[in-house]
Amino acid sequence: MSDNKLSRRDALKVVGTAAATIIGLRMVKKANASESVAGERQWAMVIDQNKCNGCGYCVMACRAHNDIAPDITWNPILEAGVSGEKNVYLPRPCMHCAKAPCVEVCPVEASYYRPDGIVMMDYDRCIGCRYCEVACPYQARSFNWDAFTGDNPAVPEWGEPEVERRPRGVPEKCSFCYQRIDRGLSLGLEPGVDPDATPSCVVVCPTGARLFGDLNDPESNVSKALKENPTYRLREDLGTGPRVYYIPAVADASQEV
């Protein structure tokens, strides 16, 4: 009887220690996470629905620069009704949420926040469980059900691949062309201003419907656009805090300009 009591206490101790360790680890992680969100640069995108004409150049440039399979689109353009006489479109990149459901649910931290706010995927760590795909409210993720082999039909017409192709069995998504931002910054260029440091969809857009820049910089074109225009974000009610802002289409916008 006494033996039994002792061993039970021991077992509880073990369980308690384990729980304390997990809680401790979690607190350390939380501290790191809050640090990382408040980085110096906070990238964001503004999409003007008055200007977007649904040409789809951004889709193709994205496919070429990020070497995406023809059956996957990181950045589809949805039809969003009619305003006046004009069709309205809604391009939908990854929202790079400040509180991203995909990052929260990923069991292995393959999805994570960069200090500059970009929600990144570590394709070498991902186990392919697709929980992030289920959790994303914006359907921003596409799974590589099959391997993408062979030529990319968007290359070289729309650009040259800048990143590695993703393997079969992992979901992929828009990365705000982090490779262009990082390379551009290392060359002393300003993302959002210099085309070589700016996401390819922004660069290729023939109507200038997309703006990219730093939210922490009041002089950046995204900060100005947010100040000067009414904007909305997708499913703000969910509290995900998207970093992609939309300027809604106004019926007589074309006459005003």
Add this chain to the structure above:
Amino acid sequence: MYKNLRSKLVITPWLIWLGIMGLILLTGLVAGIFVFWKGLVITNLTDLVPWGLWITIDLSSIALSAGAFSLCAGVYLFGLKRYQPIARTATFVGLIGYTMAMLALILDIGRPDRFWHAVVYWNTHSLMWEVTMCVVLYLTVLLFETMPILANFDWLCKRLPKIAHLMSGTHHYAPILAIIGLGLSSLHQSSLGAMYGVIKARPFWFKPEMSVLFMLSAIVGGISLTLFASMLAGRLTNKAKVNDALIERVAQFVGYLLIGYFYFRAWDTLATTYTYDPGRSEGLHVMTKGPLAFNFWIGEMLLGMIVPMILLLYKQTRVNPFWRMLALFLVAAGVVAFRWDTNISGLMVVMPFAPGQAIAYTNYFPSLVELLSGSAIVAFGLTTFSFGVRYLRVVDHSLVETEHEKVKVKTIETVTA
């Protein structure tokens, strides 16, 4: 000699059973190899329905393994010692169930070569991480808990008696293992529900009751499956020795549990209409009036809860082995239907994210490869259980006395009724 061989090859029901199971396992193995070779492209899973049949098998086998922790907790922690032989069977069923879940997951994940990442890279915020860790740890606990059963293997007893003795010795730690098992199971059984419950993007899932429902249904279904399997084994082979009075008492308990489960499930479903979020009422519609209506009303509600509730609480039908077995089987099947409905109802309603966008619906039916490999996982469970009954005395309610004499550490002094 030839004659001798031929007389040995008499076709017995056991051999036919093994033959059928072997066939299913073989086709499933081929299907599984195809999945690893060709990738998930040969399934009917899509970006809109990324989780399908395999996840249902995974969830169901974990749920139906819950008899292990609940009965072990009852026997070793709450002092209901006389049910120990049933808990013993439940432990073995649990070991099989969790192995089945692991098999289903290996098939389901896109990168099976990286399955170990979940143990190495921790995202403590993720419910799936928590579930994975708990399942891995609990599988270890189950292995220790089933050691005394595995020690019954004749070959082991003869060839390696010392190891067999050591293995049966783990029985002394049963109370400690029961505590750890109760903790881990409470965590992951409910977290499996919470895994769905935290998804804001799917309003039909997004509710705190999800974890309670998963936990409750797992306990009800898990105990039922163990009782059903024990009774079935007792009917089919003389290797299984069943104490019918014992099973009947637990079956009555299942009947009472069912009232709670039914109340909670019905209340939860009806309460879906309290609020309107886009997608929430649509999900309810899909489940109660749409393509899942038959599953929900007949599979879950009528056959999964109401009919077995009556059969198990009405004495005349409960004492009758046939009706009792039928009821227990229906409960287990109803829990599987619940897992299927839960998973698919949330995915079938495609949530709009753009202003003015309409709610869309999608559908899913498993592909042949999914069905074949899925049935092989089930066949694996059935085969392992039948081997256990035949060679490890998994269902043997007469074992109780001898084993209890060996126990040096007494659990709790209780007055046996």
